[in-house]
Amino acid sequence: MLDDGSIAVDKYLKTNVENVYAGGDIAYAPVFGSNDISAAIGHFSLAHYHGKIAALNICAKSTPLNTIPFFWTTLFGKSYRYTGYGKPEKIKIYGSLENLEFFAYYIKGGKVIAMSSVGADPIVADFANFQHEGKSLTEAEVNTNPFGWIRNKPKNFEERFQNESIVNP
Numbered sequence: 206m207l208d209d210g211s212i213a214v215d216k217y218l219k220t221n222v223e224n225v226y227a228g229g230d231i232a233y234a235p236v237f238g239s240n241d242i243s244a245a246i247g248h249f250s251l252a253h254y255h256g257k258i259a260a261l262n263i264c265a266k267s268t269p270l271n272t273i274p275f276f277w278t279t280l281f282g283k284s285y286r287y288t289g290y291g292k293p294e295k296i297k298i299y300g301s302l303e304n305l306e307f308f309a310y311y312i313k314g315g316k317v318i319a320m321s322s323v324g325a326d327p328i329v330a331d332f333a334n335f336q337h338e339g340k341s342l343t344e345a346e347v348n349t350n351p352f353g354w355i356r357n358k359p360k361n362f363e364e365r366f367q368n369e370s371i372v373n374p
C-alpha cells in the first residue's frame with residue numbers, strides 16, 4: 206500500500222501479492238493514453254471498468270487496461286465532463302465560464318493532455334475516442350484551429366465557443 210492508501214497494480218490490475226487484484230478508487234494503476242503513468246483516479250466509470258478487467262484477468266483471460274479516464278457529473282442541472290489525465294501548465298477555454306457553456310484544453314509540454322466541458326457535448330467524448338485511437342493533439346494545432354479535430358460538432362459551435370481565454374494554473 207502507498208502512503209496515500211492506494212495500492213500499486215500493473216496494467217492487468219495485479220498487485221505485488223500473488224492472486225490479489227485491485228481496481229477502482231484504491232488502485233494506483235497505469236493510465237492508458239497518458240503514457241501509462243500510474244495514478245489513483247476516483248471516477249465511477251473507471252471503477253466499473255476496472256471491475257470488468259480485474260475479473261477477466263482473474264479468469265485467465267489476459268486483458269490489459271485500455272480505456273481513457275472519463276468523468277461526468279451533474280450539478281444544479283448542468284452536466285460536466287472531463288477526460289484525460291495530468292497536471293496542465295496551461296488551460297485554454299473556449300466559450301463562457303460565466304454562462305457555463307464552454308470547452309477547455311489542458312495543455313502540458315505543447316500537448317493536450319485532457320479536456321473538460323459544460324454544455325458542449327459531445328466534444329469531450331470525441332476527445333476520449335480520439336485519444337483511445339492513439340492520436341494526439343498539439344497546442345500548435347489548437348492555436349491554428351481549435352475546432353479542426355472535432356468530429357461531432359455541437360450546434361452553432363462557431364458562435365457559441367468563439368471567446369478564448371487562458372488560465373495558467
Ligand SMILES: Cc1cc2nc3c(=O)[nH]c(=O)nc-3n(C[C@H](O)[C@H](O)[C@H](O)COP(=O)(O)OP(=O)(O)OC[C@H]3O[C@@H](n4cnc5c(N)ncnc54)[C@H](O)[C@@H]3O)c2cc1C
Nearest residue numbers: 228229230231246247248249250252253275276277278279
Ligand atoms: C460525494 C461523491 C460524489 C461522487 N460523484 C461522482 C460523479 O459524479 N461521477 C463520478 O464518476 N464519480 C463520482 N464519485 C466517485 C465515485 O463514487 C467513485 O469513484 C466510485 O464509487 C469508486 O468505486 P469503488 O468500487 O472503487 O469504491 P467504493 O464505491 O468506495 O466501494 C468500496 C466498497 O468497499 C466497502 N469496504 C470498505 N472497506 C471494507 C472492508 N474492510 N470490508 C468490506 N468492505 C469494505 C465500502 O463500504 C464500499 O461499499 C463521487 C464520490 C463521492 C464520495
